[in-house]
Amino acid sequence: MEAKKSFVKINNISMWYPQKNKTLSQVFKKEQQWVKAVDNVSLELAKGEILGVIGESGCGKSTLGRALARLENPTQGDVFINDISTQNLIKEDQRKFRRTVQIVFQNPFDTFTPRDTIEKILMRPLKLHGIEKNDEERRKKCIDLLESGGLKPAEEIMKRYPHELSGGQLQRISILRSMLFNPQFIIADEPVSMLDVSVRAEIINMLLTLSRENDATVVFISHDIALTRYISDKIAVMYLGKVIEYGDCETIINRPQHPYTQALISNTASIDPDEEREIIKVEGEPPTPVNPGPGCYFAPRCFKATENCFKQYPETVEFESGHFVSCSEI
Amino acid sequence: MDKVLELKDFNVTYKNKSKKVYAVKDINLVINKGDSLGIVGESGSGKSTLAMALLRLLPEKNTDINGSSNFANMDLVQASEKELKEIRWKELSVVFQKSMNALSPVHRIGEQIEDIYRVHKPNARKDEILDRIKALLKLVNLSDRVIKMYPHELSGGMLQRVAIAISLIHDPKLLIMDEATTALDVVTQGQILAEIVKMEQTLDVTRIMITHDISVVATTCNKIAVLYAGELMEVGYVKDILKDPKHPYTKGLLASIPSLSGEKETLTGIPGHLPDLSQKYEGCIFAPRCKFAMEQCEKSKPSEVQLSAENRVWCHLYSHLDRDEQLESREDLVEVNR
Numbered sequence: 001m002e003a004k005k006s007f008v009k010i011n012n013i014s015m016w017y018p019q020k021n022k023t024l025s026q027v028f029k030k031e032q033q034w035v036k037a038v039d040n041v042s043l044e045l046a047k048g049e050i051l052g053v054i055g056e057s058g059c060g061k062s063t064l065g066r067a068l069a070r071l072e073n074p075t076q077g078d079v080f081i082n083d084i085s086t087q088n089l090i091k092e093d094q095r096k097f098r099r100t101v102q103i104v105f106q107n108p109f110d111t112f113t114p115r116d117t118i119e120k121i122l123m124r125p126l127k128l129h130g131i132e133k134n135d136e137e138r139r140k141k142c143i144d145l146l147e148s149g150g151l152k153p154a155e156e157i158m159k160r161y162p163h164e165l166s167g168g169q170l171q172r173i174s175i176l177r178s179m180l181f182n183p184q185f186i187i188a189d190e191p192v193s194m195l196d197v198s199v200r201a202e203i204i205n206m207l208l209t210l211s212r213e214n215d216a217t218v219v220f221i222s223h224d225i226a227l228t229r230y231i232s233d234k235i236a237v238m239y240l241g242k243v244i245e246y247g248d249c250e251t252i253i254n255r256p257q258h259p260y261t262q263a264l265i266s267n268t269a270s271i272d273p274d275e276e277r278e279i280i281k282v283e284g285e286p287p288t289p290v291n292p293g294p295g296c297y298f299a300p301r302c303f304k305a306t307e308n309c310f311k312q313y314p315e316t317v318e319f320e321s322g323h324f325v326s327c328s329e330i
Numbered sequence: 331m332d333k334v335l336e337l338k339d340f341n342v343t344y345k346n347k348s349k350k351v352y353a354v355k356d357i358n359l360v361i362n363k364g365d366s367l368g369i370v371g372e373s374g375s376g377k378s379t380l381a382m383a384l385l386r387l388l389p390e391k392n393t394d395i396n397g398s399s400n401f402a403n404m405d406l407v408q409a410s411e412k413e414l415k416e417i418r419w420k421e422l423s424v425v426f427q428k429s430m431n432a433l434s435p436v437h438r439i440g441e442q443i444e445d446i447y448r449v450h451k452p453n454a455r456k457d458e459i460l461d462r463i464k465a466l467l468k469l470v471n472l473s474d475r476v477i478k479m480y481p482h483e484l485s486g487g488m489l490q491r492v493a494i495a496i497s498l499i500h501d502p503k504l505l506i507m508d509e510a511t512t513a514l515d516v517v518t519q520g521q522i523l524a525e526i527v528k529m530e531q532t533l534d535v536t537r538i539m540i541t542h543d544i545s546v547v548a549t550t551c552n553k554i555a556v557l558y559a560g561e562l563m564e565v566g567y568v569k570d571i572l573k574d575p576k577h578p579y580t581k582g583l584l585a586s587i588p589s590l591s592g593e594k595e596t597l598t599g600i601p602g603h604l605p606d607l608s609q610k611y612e613g614c615i616f617a618p619r620c621k622f623a624m625e626q627c628e629k630s631k632p633s634e635v636q637l638s639a640e641n642r643v644w645c646h647l648y649s650h651l652d653r654d655e656q657l658e659s660r661e662d663l664v665e666v667n668r
Binding site: 202205225227266270272274 | 372373485486487488515516517518519520521523524542543544545546548549569572573582583584585586587588589590591594596597598599600601603
C-alpha cells in the first residue's frame with residue numbers, strides 16, 4: 001500500500017450491532033438484522049503519521065475510534081501495532097495495551113470523576129501501572145507534565161476538582177493524561193469540538209507538539225474539515241461505516257474524487273465572504289445503516305449515480321499513487 | 331433607511347440572592363430593514379441572552395433588563411405580555427437550535443402548523459391554511475407529504491426546516507435565528523443556509539443570526555456584530571470586518587480558525603479565559619487577554635469609535651483616530667462659524 005513501513009495496520013475492522021427492535025416477520029424467520037456501524041475498514045498508518053477521519057454524524061467515525069481503542073470489541077478484524085496483534089495483546093497483557101493505545105474524548109467535562117481532585121485523577125493510572133517508585137516521584141512527574149502543557153501553577157491546579165476548571169483546561173489535562181505513558185497510538189475523538197474557537201488553536205497545537213515529541217501515530221476524528229486539514233497528513237472520508245476515500249490531506253481537499261467528498265467539501269462554509277463557491281447539492285440525508293445497499297451506499301443521494309451504482313458496491317480503486325476511491329464512476 | 335430594531339443602552343443582568351451577573355452590557359445597535367446581522371461570540375459572551383432578552387423570554391423574576399429596544403413603534407422592554415402576544419410570530423419570530431424539539435410528537439406536522447396559523451387568524455378557512463402551509467414548505471424545500479407526517483418520521487434537518495417554515499408563517503418583519511443550524515451536519519447546514527439566502531430574495535424579512543461559527547455569518551449575512559463578555563467589540567459590514575478586522579479580539583478570533591484553501595498557517599489562539607461576569611470592570615473587558623493592551627486599557631473603558639458610516643469599534647487603539655477626526659470636524663466648524 002505504501003513505500004513507508006506501516007506502523008499501525010487496521011485490518012478489515014467491522015463493528016456490527018444486532019438490531020433489537022425486530023419486526024414480526026423477522027422474528028418468525030429468525031433473521032438477525034445488523035446495524036453496520038463500521039464495515040470492513042482497512043487502513044495503514046506510518047509511524048508518527050496523523051490520520052484525519054471525517055464524515056457526517058452517524059457515519060461511524062467515533063465507533064471506529066472506540067473499536068481501535070478496544071473499548072468495544074470489534075465484530076471482526078484486528079489492529080496490528082508494530083506487527084503485534086492487539087487482539088492477542090489485550091488478552092495477554094491488558095495494561096501494556098493501554099500503555100500503547102490511548103484515547104482522548106470529546107467532552108472534557110465527562111472524562112473526569114467529579115469527586116476526585118486532579119492530583120488523584122492523574123496519580124491513579126501511574127499507580128496502577130506501577131510507574132515510578134513512590135508517590136513523591138509520581139507527583140513530581142504529574143507537576144512536570146502539567147507545566148509542560150502550560151498549566152501553571154501546577155501545584156495549585158492539582159488540588160482542584162474538575163468542576164473548578166474551565167473546559168479548555170480540562171481538555172488540556174485530558175490530553176496530557178493520555179500522554180502519561182508515552183503511547184504509540186493515540187485516538188483523538190473530536191478533542192476540540194466542545195471548546196471555544198479561541199481556546200481551540202492552543203489545544204490543537206499542544207496535541208500536535210506532544211504527539212510529535214513522542215513520535216506517536218494519531219487518528220484524529222472530526223467533522224470539521226478545515227481543522228482536519230490543518231492537523232492531518234492523511235485523510236479518510238467515511239460514509240455509512242465505510243471508508244470511501246483515502247489519501248494525502250492536500251489531495252483530498254484540493255482534488256476530491258468521490259462525489260460525496262466533493263459535496264462535503266463544497267458545503268463547508270468559508271470565513272472569506274468574497275470566496276465564490278459552487279455548492280454541490282446533495283438530496284436527503286444518509287439512510288439507515290441497517291442493511292444498506294446492495295449498490296453503492298451513496299448512490300441514492302449521488303448526483304453522478306448511474307444504473308450501475310445501484311447494483312453492486314464499487315471496488316476501491318487507486319486513482320493515483322496513494323489516493324484510494326470507492327466509486328464505480330472513476 | 332427604515333430602522334427595524336434599535337437597541338439603546340441595552341443591559342441584561344441575571345440576579346439571585348447572593349450575586350448579580352452582568353451578562354449583556356450597554357449594547358447600542360441599529361438594524362435596518364433588509365439587513366442580515368450576524369452576532370458572533372464564544373460561549374458565555376451573552377449572544378443568546380441578548381436574543382432571549384429581546385424576545386422577553388427570560389424569567390422576569392431573576393433578570394433585569396434595562397435600556398430600550400424599539401421595534402415596530404414600541405419598546406420591547408416595557409411592552410406588556412398582551413402586547414408581546416400580539417407581535418410574536420406576526421412581527422417577530424425566532425428559531426432556536428432545538429426548535430425541532432418543540433414539535434409535538436403526537437400531532438401531525440400539518441395540524442401543528444395550522445394551530446400556529448390560527449393564533450393570529452382564528453377564522454381562517456381550511457383551504458386557505460393548506461395553501462399557506464404548502465407555500466411555506468416549498469420555500470424550505472420540503473415536499474407536501476410532510477403535512478401528513480409525524481415529527482419522528484422526519485430527520486433532524488427536515489424538522490429544523492419545518493421550524494424555519496413555521497417561523498415564517500405570518501411574514502414576520504424580524505426573524506431571529508439562535509444557532510439554528512448548529513446541531514446539523516455540514517451538508518444539511520450548507521443546504522439550509524443556501525435556502526435561507528435564496529428565500530430572502532423573495533421575502534421582506536430582516537434577520538438576526540446568532541452563532542459561534544463565523545463561517546455561517548460569512549456566507550449568509552451582510553453585517554456582523556462581535557460580542558465578548560456581554561460587550562460589543564466591533565460592528566460593521568461582514569466584508570470589511572472579516573477582511574480587515576480592527577479589534578484585537580476579532581483578529582484573534584479569525585486567526586484561530588483554520589482555512590480550507592491556501593497555505594497552512596500556524597493557528598494562534600487567544601490566551602486566557604472569559605472574565606468573571608459577576609464583577610464590574612473599570613477598563614476594557616478584553617484587556618487581560620489582549621496582546622496590544624496599554625496602560626490606558628486597564629484604566630478606562632474604550633468608547634465607541636466610528637470608523638466609517640456603518641463600521642464601529644470599541645478599542646483604545648483607535649480612539650486617537652476618532653479624536654483627530656473630531657478635532658478636524660471641530661476645526662471645520664470653527665471655520666464655518668467664522
